[in-house]
Amino acid sequence: MTFKNEYLQKVYNDVEARNPGEKEFLQAVGEVLESLEPVVEKRPDLVEAGIIDRIVEPERQIIFRVPWVDDSGKVRVNRGFRVQFNSAIGPYKGGLRLHPSVNASVIKFLGFEQIFKNSLTGLPMGGGKGGSDFDPKGKSDAEVMRFCQSFMTELSKHIGADTDVPAGDIGVGAREIGFMFGQYKRLRNEFTGVLTGKGLSYGGSLARKEATGFGLCYFTEEMLKCMKNDSFAGKTVVISGSGNVAIYACKKATELGGKVVALSDSNGYIYDANGINLDVVKQIKEVERGRIKEYAERVPGSVYTEGCRGIWTIKCDIALPCATQNELDGAAADALIANGVIAVAEGANMPSTPDAVAKFLAAGVMFGPAKAANAGGVATSGLEMSQNSERLSWTFEEVDSKLHGIMVNIFHNAYNASKEYGFEGNLVVGANIAGFLKVADAMKWQGVAY
Ligand code: NDP
Numbered sequence: 495m496t497f498k499n500e501y502l503q504k505v506y507n508d509v510e511a512r513n514p515g516e517k518e519f520l521q522a523v524g525e526v527l528e529s530l531e532p533v534v535e536k537r538p539d540l541v542e543a544g545i546i547d548r549i550v551e552p553e554r555q556i557i558f559r560v561p562w563v564d565d566s567g568k569v570r571v572n573r574g575f576r577v578q579f580n581s582a583i584g585p586y587k588g589g590l591r592l593h594p595s596v597n598a599s600v601i602k603f604l605g606f607e608q609i610f611k612n613s614l615t616g617l618p619m620g621g622g623k624g625g626s627d628f629d630p631k632g633k634s635d636a637e638v639m640r641f642c643q644s645f646m647t648e649l650s651k652h653i654g655a656d657t658d659v660p661a662g663d664i665g666v667g668a669r670e671i672g673f674m675f676g677q678y679k680r681l682r683n684e685f686t687g688v689l690t691g692k693g694l695s696y697g698g699s700l701a702r703k704e705a706t707g708f709g710l711c712y713f714t715e716e717m718l719k720c721m722k723n724d725s726f727a728g729k730t731v732v733i734s735g736s737g738n739v740a741i742y743a744c745k746k747a748t749e750l751g752g753k754v755v756a757l758s759d760s761n762g763y764i765y766d767a768n769g770i771n772l773d774v775v776k777q778i779k780e781v782e783r784g785r786i787k788e789y790a791e792r793v794p795g796s797v798y799t800e801g802c803r804g805i806w807t808i809k810c811d812i813a814l815p816c817a818t819q820n821e822l823d824g825a826a827a828d829a830l831i832a833n834g835v836i837a838v839a840e841g842a843n844m845p846s847t848p849d850a851v852a853k854f855l856a857a858g859v860m861f862g863p864a865k866a867a868n869a870g871g872v873a874t875s876g877l878e879m880s881q882n883s884e885r886l887s888w889t890f891e892e893v894d895s896k897l898h899g900i901m902v903n904i905f906h907n908a909y910n911a912s913k914e915y916g917f918e919g920n921l922v923v924g925a926n927i928a929g930f931l932k933v934a935d936a937m938k939w940q941g942v943a944y
Contacts, residue, residue, distance in 0.1 A: 495524040499534050501541060502527045509550050516599035518819060522606050522844060523550055525851075529926035532915040537934075544942070545934045552605065554578040557598070558648045560626055562641045565634055574645050576624035578658055579605040582936035585656055586622030587612055587690075587872060589663030592670065594629045595818075601625055603819070604663075604843055608872070610929030611865040614904050617876035622658055624649070630665045642673035650678050655686040655882070661875045662691040664818065667738060668703070672696075687882030690875035694887075699878035701893040702871075706841060707742025708894065709870015710814060712901035713862055714839040715750055720909065721860050721919060722836070727751035729836075732810040734758045734802065735817030736779050736786045739841040739868065743814050744772055756808050758817065759786040763805040766796035809833040816841030824849035831857045840864035855920060866908045866925040873900045 497503040509523050527546070534541055560572045575598065578586040588608040591601070601623050609621030628641050653660060662671055671691045678688050685697075692698035701708070711726070718724040731752040733740050736759050744754045753769045764770075764786055774792055778784040790798035806813065806826035813835050815822045819842065827850035830838070838854055839862030840846060846854070854861045874897055881887055888896075904925075911931075912924030 495520075495528075497527065497531065499531050501534060502531065502546070505546050505550060508547075512551075513599070513602070516602060518603040518844070519599045519606065521848065522603040525848060525922070526606070526610065526926050526930070529923040530930060532917075532923075533927055533930065536915070540934050540938065543938045545937050548937065548942075549580065549609070549930075549933065550606070552577050552579045552602065553581060555598070555602075556652055560628065560641065560645050560648070562637070562644045564637055572626045572628040572641070574624070574626045574648060575601045576649060576652055576658070576660070577601050577605040577622060578652070579621040579623070580609040580933060581620035582933050582940060583613060584618035584620045586658035587619035587661070587875065588621060588623040589625075589661045590666045590670075590674075591623070591625035591663040592628050592630050592665030593625070594627050596625045596627045600819070607843055607865050609933055610926060611869045612872055612876075613929040613932045614866055614907060614925060615869050615873040615876060615900055616903060617873060619872065619876055622660070623663075624660055625663065625666075630670070635669070638670060639673045642670050643677040646674045646677035647681065649674075650681050653678075653688055655688050655879075659687065659875070659879060660689055661872070662738070664737065667691075668693055668698075687879050690878040692878070697878075697882050699874060699881055699893055700888065700890040701897060702874045702878055703738065704742040704745070704894075705874035705897055706739045706868050706871030707744070707816070708746045709873065709897055709901045710739070710743050710816070710839055710841045710867050711746035711750060712870065712898050713867045713905055714812065714814070714837060716902050716905040717839065717860050717862055717921070718837060720905065724836070725751065726812070729753070729811040730755055730809065731812045731814065732756045732805060732808050733814045733816055733841070734763070734805050734821060734845070735815075735842065736775060737816070739871075740816040741772065741775060741779065743816055743841050744770055744775070747812070747814070748772070752812065755810065756805055757786055757789075758802045758805045760802055760817070761785060762787060762798055762800040763802055764789045764796055764798050765808060766793060768795060806830055807833075811836050813838045814841050815845035817845065818842050819844040820847050822846045822850050824853060826850060827853040831859065835859055838862070839867040841868050843868065851922060855922070860919075861921060862905075863922045863925050865929060866904050866921060869904055870897050870901055873897060
């Protein structure tokens with residue numbers, strides 16, 4: 495990757511040399527550094543303080559063995575990770591991902607992005623991420639429980655309500671958080687808000703489950719309103735994925751007047767011209783833990799197509815990628831643009847390749863990058879932490895209204911930064927700069943340990 499600025503080029507080259515082959519991490523760092531070109535020119539004090547050299551290196555990385563016993567009595571081994579990337583503005587905060595594709599590069603890219611996302615929420619949270627290459631698919635509840643307990647046995651030594659507060663992510667929902675919380679409490683003999691995304695009966699927050707998907711739609715609605723005087727009303731919407739983020743994005747987009755016509759999983763996608771029936775999806779995915787294919791078997795008139803990438807060839811006004819990283823490439827962006835898409839907002843983390851992002855921006859498509867558009871989940875986790883500290887529970891409406899306010903603010907902070915630094919309307923640049931400046935300032939004032 496090449497940069498106009500010599501200093502940024504050197505930082506990137508050092509990261510590349512130090513993290514060979516970590517393509518997701520290098521992609522995330524490259525994208526942020528590119529956005530910081532105007533900051534480097536305007537803020538030599540930050541260069542002087544070595545902020546950018548420091549911010550690309552995690553404060554701490556923990557990699558550990560996770561042995562567990564399957565239902566047949568066989569010992570299995572997975573690899574666990576926790577990357578504590580930056581604690582300048584608060585305790586490390588970020589999800590745990592359980593998916594076979596998890597490795598150090600994926601966790602570091604997610605942890606790095608999390609620093610700026612958490613900063614954008616305006617809440618005091620540092621950046622971290624963790625997980626394992628364990629695949630919960632096809633495992634019994636007892637196997638998932640034994641894995642989660644073993645994972646937490648090691649992780650519990652490194653986290654705490656004022657140190658590092660993990661949450662859910664791909665493959666980690668209420669079931670897994672419950673097993674992990676139980677194990678933490680057993681080992682430490684303390685009931686603290688050490689994880690977010692907890693069940694409502696033991697310290698969870700109302701609206702946390704809905705938060706990322708709802709927040710994504712609140713952000714998109716504000717972007718449509720402020721940049722094009724438009725809204726979700728009457729728009730055709732395509733959403734990839736059919737997990738936590740996708741389901742609640744589908745719900746809110748529909749409530750705001752959009753018609754969601756497609757959802758997917760890693761095997762394929764469904765198209766329903768009448769608008770997705772979310773009750774059927776929730777039954778399949780949340781209750782039966784089944785495949786999205788089954789929707790087409792249950793809803794007349796809907797169609798299933800094998801292969802998840804084809805979803806972007808469906809004609810739509812608004813596209814919300816909510817599955818995983820690099821799921822929307824340059825060819826998919828071309829197809830969306832040719833079909834007249836007006837807005838793309840990222841529910842997943844880094845779902846669009848750099849090529850796709852460049853194409854959207856060049857075509858004048860409104861583009862909401864993940865670290866701004868999907869920050870509603872971690873923002874509501876921050877609200878869960880506040881409720882735990884107060885030992886109080888807020889109503890759904892209270893949490894939802896705070897979430898709405900936070901998403902509107904994030905849009906304006908990113909938009910205003912894009913304008914101030916000469917890239918009006920480029921929310922990639924705006925979100926990176928706005929998220930970076932707060933953390934950079936905190937790092938500068940906290941000094942360097944000699
Ligand atoms: P879930 O595990 O609930 O759902 C993930 C969905 O994405 C499933 O439909 C899954 O399909 C699909 N998927 C996963 N991996 C792949 C792949 N390699 N190719 C295609 N599809 C895939 O996760 P979430 O909904 O929680 O997370 C989705 C995205 O949103 C992730 O990028 C996550 O980091 C991000 N995110 C989540 C937040 C949250 O609060 N949950 C907060 C902010 C961001 P299948 O069942 O076939 O694997």
